[in-house]
Amino acid sequence: MSTRTKLYLILFTISFVGIIFFSSLSYLRSRFFQYKKGVESEIARASLFYVKSELYDFGKTIFDLLKNEDISISKLEDISRIICEKCSFLVWMDIDGNIIAEFGTLPDEDLYLDPLVQSVFYGENNTFMSDIYSLDEALQIRTAMIVESDQSDELIVLVGKTLPADYFFRIGQFFGRKVFFVSKDGRVFGEGFPVSDDLLKRVKASQRVETEVTKDGRMISVMPFLDFEQWGMKGFLVNSIDIKQAQSKLLELQFINAILFIISSLILIFGILRALNKRLKAIFVLFLFSVPLFLSIISVFLFQMTKVLGAEYEEHMKMTAKTLERFGQTWLKMEELEEIKRILGVQVLLMENKNVIFATLRKNILDTLAKWSPIASFNTVEMGELDVNRVRHTYLVLQKDNQRLYLLKEKTPLVNDLTGIRFMGLILSIVSILFVVILGFAIKNADRPRFLRATLIGYIFLAPALIHLLWWAAGPVVFSFYLAFHRWNVIDPAKPFVGFDNFKELFQDKLFWNAMKNTVLFSLQVPIGMFFSLLVAIAVNRQTKRMALLRTIYYLPAVTAGVSTTIVWRWILNRDFGILNYVLGFLGIPKIPWLTSPNTALIAIMLMSIWQSLGSQMIIFLAGLQSIPQTFYEAASIDGANSFHKFRFVTIPLLKPTTVFVLVTSVIGSFQVFTPIYVLTQGGPLRSTDVVFYHIWESAWVELRMGYAAAQSWMLFLVLVVLTYIQFKLSGKESWKQYF
Secondary structure, eight states: OOHHHHHHHHHHHHHHHHHHHHHHHHHHHHHHHHHHHHHHHHHHHHHHHHHHHHHHHHHHHHHHHHHTSOBOGGGHHHHHHHHHTTOSEEEEEOTTSOEEEEEEOOOSSOGGGOHHHHHHHHSOTTOEEEEEEEOSSSEEEEEEEEEOBSSSSOEEEEEEEEOOTTHHHHHHHHHTSEEEEEETTSOEESSOOOOOHHHHHHHHHHTSOEEEEOTTSEEEEEEEEEOTTSOSEEEEEEEEEEOHHHHHHHHHHHHHHHHHHHHHHHHHHHHHHHHHHSGGGHHHHHHHHTHHHHHHHHIIIIIIHHHHHHHHHHHHHHHHHHHHHHHHHHHHHHTOHHHHHHHHTOEEEEEETTEEEEEOSOTTGGGGGGGOOOSEEETTEEEEEEEETTEEEEEEEEEETTEEEEEEEEOHHHHHHHHHHHHHHHHHHHHHHHHHHHHHHHHHTTTOHHHHHHHHHHHHHHHHHHHHHIIIIIHHHHHHHHHTTBOOBTTOSOOOBOTTHHHHHHHHOHHHHHHHHHHHHHTTHHHHHHHHHHHHHHHTOSOSHHHHHHHHHHHHHHHSOHHHHHHHHHHHTOTTTOHHHHHHHHTTOOOOOTTTSTTTHHHHHHHHHHHHHHHHHHHHHHHHHHTSOHHHHHHHHHTTOOHHHHIIIIIHHHTHHHHHHHHHHHHHHHTTOOHHIIIIITTOSTTTTOOHHHHHHHHHHTSOBHHHHHHHHHHHHHHHHHHHHHHHHHHOHHHHHTTO
16 A cells, blocks of 8 residues: 555544544533523523512512601601611602602602602502612612501602612622623613623513623623513613633643544554554454544543533532522512522422422422432522432422422433533444444555545435435434433423333323224225225236326326325215215215214225325336236246136236235335324324324324324334234245345
8 A cells, every 4th residue: 555545544534533523622612601601691680680689678678667657747857867777868749749858869850750650659559669770870779659648648758779889799799790780871880891782782672681702701691670660671780700710621621632532543543554454354453443532532522521511500509509598588578489480490389387388390299398308508508409200300498487498490401411412422423433434444445546436436426315314314213212212392391211101101002002903994905905006007007098198097196295185085075065975875875974973984084095095006016017028928828828817827926026015015104194184084083093193293293292202103113013024924935035
């Protein structure tokens, strides 16, 4: 072998390993930041609640002070003096907007026309509303409420408090992030920085948190801050975290992975040189020397990223426990348990004296309460893990007097990300195996350059078809096998491994076996249809223009859209207006409810299927008939055979391979019937036409149980394999030789 060929092989190997290395790093980096963005979005929602709770606490404090006071004009100054210790200004107004008393520095605006005041005035009595306002120098919290006085019916009280300069700094300290507020006109409050207009516009349009990574190594999460009615935009709450440390961790992994892949490349190159000396064992030698490459891929995708994302999840749960400890009492006072669920992405259960007060947990969760045992503790919050309906959860428990607040948080986002990473690792491993096989083939045939060139050109032309086959045929088959062992619901992000549970349920599912029974009954029409197709094929097996026209007419149902022909048959089979009952009426037969009776619905669909398959089966039989040499018929005529004897002793034996082919494909097709059932009966009446394929579709797209539908599909596949094997065995050994 020439030095140039060796160099090409080495360069090809280095290029392949380099592509695997860089593509894997790019994929893992994007996966890491995708997961990190989800975590930061959740923490941003929690920081928003921090500010909202400040609004609530301020309004509740003022409301509690006033509801215990006897309000009179003469006492306003004394009452206001107490309140002003907690605020910047206070205004008393009557229902006409006239200011009765004021204390502190009032904003330069008509306070009576403030939407907050108007909402309180036209809202329910004995309530308070709070909102945030951006002034020139700082942010201000205001709360408004209506109180009863002894000299007038109602008074409106408006109280405001300017937030301290270090307010957002303290929030940032709590969450371990830089937190600041950006007003809708772009002013920044707190230790922040200008945020891109593009990002603010996206948040304003989506009305939800948006997260992005900046060029200077920061991840910022922007949350819309809506007014007290959750309608108007007051500004944006921004969380910013330095991710340089996380990026350095990724850089360390990249460095380690680079060393692993370089070592793998060198070992593989050494294996190539060894294989060149022993070409007959080239693939074996290459597989031996490619083990480090496979181990590198497994190390990256199974262990390293699991460790990195696991550490991120642990920090996330510590922050969740810290948030629960800080705001748990406030949440319980506000009775905002739904708010907990929304902010922290958890399921909630509140119990008092062993009685459930509020629950959004999964079904039958109460049965697992006794099995909970903490594995960690954060002051007043316990934390642990358990499985609920095979889904891994982290649980948090907050104790308050005789109340216990349980929070369940699914590990589903982490599990799904890790599953995607492992799938990618599996794909890269398969690609690496194919690479080793191709490399071994090239080394084995290194002395035949023209053969290698021709093979390469041939596979280049085959590549589109092979890629299509792998992606749209082999890929879905493998994925359906994976689905069959998981509880995979489209609307539920949790897709846990359930082992053989889907198959166990399948064997106990009476509806599925009813569908299987109906399918077997439906397949009985196959021999009948084959008989008529063979008769038609014999009838048109003549080379005349009239026969060519008849072949076209008979073949038309096979090329006509199945839905349209089925709709035509719906009218043909109609009980009152159908042409079939009209013709039968001339014979004195009463009207038959073809599609509405459990006794006749399946028979009606069988009749239609015989008609639809007549053309395609006729063409195949016609090809089989025309492939029989005429010399056999001439010899039979010389021996005195008549037409029946020719058909029995010549046509049928020589047509046997064709008959087996039609039988096998038609039975498989009958087990996959769907369109007539869907259009005509939807499995009814009384599930008399509920066949397996329709039942699988119903499980997948009506019940959205993809895992269970996949298990049914594999059961159908096994049944078809057994039936095909039986058909070949019954047809004799010679029928196998035609296909294997």
